[in-house]
Amino acid sequence: MLDPRPVPGTERKEGGMKYGGYVGKILRVDLSTGKISTLDTGRYVPDCIGGIALGYQLLWDEVNEKTTEWSPENALIFATGPCTGTPAPTAGRAEVIGIAPQGYPIPWAAQSGFGGDFGPKLKWAGYDAIVIVGKAASPKYLYISDEKVEIxxxxxxxxxxxxxxxxxxxxxxxxxxxVACIGPAGENRVRWSVILSRDENAAGQGGFGALMGDKKLKAIVVKPGRTKVRVADPAQLIEDMVRISYEISPAGQHELPIVEDKDRFGVRHASCAFSCCTAGAQPLYDLPRYYSKVPRKYTGVGSVSGTCYCVGTVSAWLLDNDFSQVERMVEFNKLCDELGLNVWEMFAGMGWFMQNAYHAGRLTKLLGEPIKLNPKGPAVYPKTDRSVGMTPEFAVKFIRAVAYREGEGDIWAEGTPRAAEKLGLADLTWKTHKHGYAPHWDGRYLQHVHSPVWIVSALGWATQGRDPYNQQHGYVERYTSHITEWAPFGEGKGQPGFPSWFGDETISYREACEAGAKIYGARYANEGWDKPELAYVDKEYVATWHERRAIMKSSIPVCDRQFPLLFDAKKPNKIGDIEAEVRLFNAVVGTNWSLDDMHKACERAFNVVRALHVRQGRTRAHDESVIPYFTQPANYPDEPGSQVIDIPRFKKLLDNYYKLHGWDPTTGWPTKAKLEECGLGNIARELARLGKLPR
Incomplete structure (x- = not known):
């Protein structure tokens, strides 16, 4: 916070940091031994920025080549960024890092994140991050304040x-x-369980709830104390806050009534810098709504209350695609929240896998009961229906069986690919899952993005350790929705001035190509939609730019869906405020970094991530394992470009991507020269010891 006038006797303490934004200490807890200690944040920042950039560096320091997801030394890391706990817009986030149980066939080091007040209050309790290692012998919770830390x-x-x-x-x-905690699903090590804070802030992807449960850690309680987050330049931060907040104002939100009374329940529209999904022109799906006393019909008696937005609204995909049934939507969302299950996997990926297996005649029963699923989906062209077709009653039974690992639910608790192995269905998982994660912004099943957008998406999916689009909505969603011919969501209204998904003015595809050449520094970066011969040209520059922005957003941190501010239809060059995040960072921390400086820090962090994966056994073959998925057609058969992946051209694109990164194209491993250029000589020496360091 910006040094509010303290209540007498509760004056906040400042850490001894040279830079603003950091409070100076990283908490380390060993649950096996009970030892509690601290690390000096100053050893890592500002080069490691904060958030996931800091978290991955801490993870590298804690684990080794033999560490698995269930090893005691696998660190569960909660990391804030320098802007967390300040009024910087959308900065109220915490990031979770570790070797993620959901990954398949290897649980790669990965990250997730959540909003709410946990991150800010951790800072106000005196800590920039928490590193948790070891395993408790019996269930524990961690209590943190600026006066004491107790297991x-x-x-x-x-x-x-x-x-x-x-x-x-x-x-x-x-x-x-x-409080950040797990439910029964996490306790039972369900590989796709979540860590939840409040009622809709979840570290969803990665299965970090299972990691927390494996450590017998039920919850972390943070009591805000007297520690304050120093802002280096408050006046500059206020100036940028006002400017940026105006640019990201949620479309239509100011027009909504604060409170609505329905016949059977109440609705309150909410907005705050801590946790809201501040994007989208569809209030039901994209803006947070608090539903009070919604009657239960399928999950018990009485009523349920809570916030829903974005993925929390999509239980209809698992059922009948009827989004008008708001009460049912709230009830199913809160069931998964209560149990601690990942709604994206439940409502989307696992359901669509079941549908594929059902259509192949190879999944006729679930939980010992005959099933009948929707024959019109899932939505891979020429099919367009997203709904799976489970009955609500059976869906509740299945969800509970998974969370408690009851009967066949124990198999599905392992996640779709591992369950498929046990059920003799492994040859079908390529149709839905990549590295163990469900479809997301890849042009199939749900978000039907145009070529070459899904080609860039494929490059991100190939080279990262999890679904990359918890951090890169700024490309697949923000970019695509701002193109007049595609707006607002791929259907192509084609009218100049037509609003984007975010409610602002769109630009033409040709204008986006011209702007993209300047943003990405590559002539053909956005080309390829109407010129298929350019679909695979210069796309390595786009993927690289956005992966660095992803690191930036989850390290400063700021909202993934709002940033970067790519386009501005009112400017002659149509380029938006792409340096907004860096200005916030500089104002809080007291640096004078340019956008290029920030990108270099993010490049360093991305090489740490890749080194972690290489140490775990990653090769180019793992990257190419996503290719079969993209042989399924995208959704625009009448457009000039191919709707399926061109495998030789994609492999050439991978070559170019590796070379741009300074990695060896044969193995996909960072070279000695690149790691040393990034100041990662210690990592280079470790990979050399393992025989995994190309020169």
């Missing part, structure tokens, strides 16, 4: 839902605490 007995919490856990701990420690 406390958590047996009384074990078995509780996420909501009951948070309510219980708030009664015990005060309403001002923030």
């Amino acid at each position: 406390r007995d958590g047996k009384f919490l074990w078995g509780m839902s996420t909501f009951t856990t948070q309510d219980t701990l708030a009664r015990k420690h005060g309403d001002d605490v923030s």
